[in-house]
Amino acid sequence: MSKTAVYPGSFDPITNGHLSLIRRSLHIFDKIIIAVAINPGKNALFNVNERVDMIKEALNHDNHVEVDTFEGLTVDYVQSRGANVIIRGIRALSDFEFEFQLALMNRRLNSDIQSVFLMTDYRWFYISSTIIKEAASLGGNIDGLVPQVVRDRLREKYQIENG
Numbered sequence: 001m002s003k004t005a006v007y008p009g010s011f012d013p014i015t016n017g018h019l020s021l022i023r024r025s026l027h028i029f030d031k032i033i034i035a036v037a038i039n040p041g042k043n044a045l046f047n048v049n050e051r052v053d054m055i056k057e058a059l060n061h062d063n064h065v066e067v068d069t070f071e072g073l074t075v076d077y078v079q080s081r082g083a084n085v086i087i088r089g090i091r092a093l094s095d096f097e098f099e100f101q102l103a104l105m106n107r108r109l110n111s112d113i114q115s116v117f118l119m120t121d122y123r124w125f126y127i128s129s130t131i132i133k134e135a136a137s138l139g140g141n142i143d144g145l146v147p148q149v150v151r152d153r154l155r156e157k158y159q160i161e162n163g
Contacts, residue, residue: 002030005085005116006078008070010037012044013150014055015132017124021089022065024118031064033081038071045133045157058147075110084113091120091128 005025011018011034025032036051046054048069055067070077078086086106088099096117103115127145136142136154143151 003028003085004031004033004081004083005029005087006033006035006074006081006083007087008035008037008074008077010039010042010044010129011051011055012042012046012129013051013132013146013154014058015124015127015129015146015150016144017089017091017120017127019058019147020121020124021087021118022059024121025087026064028116029085029087031066032087033083034065034067035074035077036067036069037074038069046153050153054147054149054153057149073109075106075113078113079110086113086115088115088117089120090117091125 005028007022007025009018022032022034034055036048036055038048044051052067052069059065059067068081074086078084086103088103090096090099099115099117103117106113106115124145132142132146132150133154136151137158139158142154146154
């Protein structure tokens with residue numbers, strides 16, 4: 001019997017920290033569903049289709065990883081996919097407090113779904129999608145922090161926007 005877990009997030013954009021977490025999760029689970037959240041209330045830099053495409057390219061279309069989109073409650077999506085595990089990454093103590101609250105709320109909403117926390121690899125401890133976008137927007141060198149496809153798309157995006 002195979003074990004599937006869902007790794008939800010906005011992934012705007014995906015970073016090498018996310019990829020590290022996905023690869024490490026595949027040592028625990030047979031299949032990972034990367035669930036890109038559609039949240040009209042958030043002002044994303046990349047639309048959902050761009051994010052999905054970048055993730056697929058960054059993962060070289062690994063057949064143990066599926067990329068999907070979802071709206072609404074994460075626990076409802078996880079259940080609809082026949083999974084019962086949510087993967088979450090933690091970089092620092094500040095992440096833990098938020099993730100702990102989220103896990104408790106998810107457990108309250110659906111006690112059959114478990115949250116599994118993985119510590120970020122020390123090499124990616126300091127990066128986040130927000131920090132990457134800010135550095136890229138100001139012309140900072142983000143080589144090695146994001147997959148090549150993301151680096152190229154960020155350069156295009158900010159070159160167009162900065163004229």
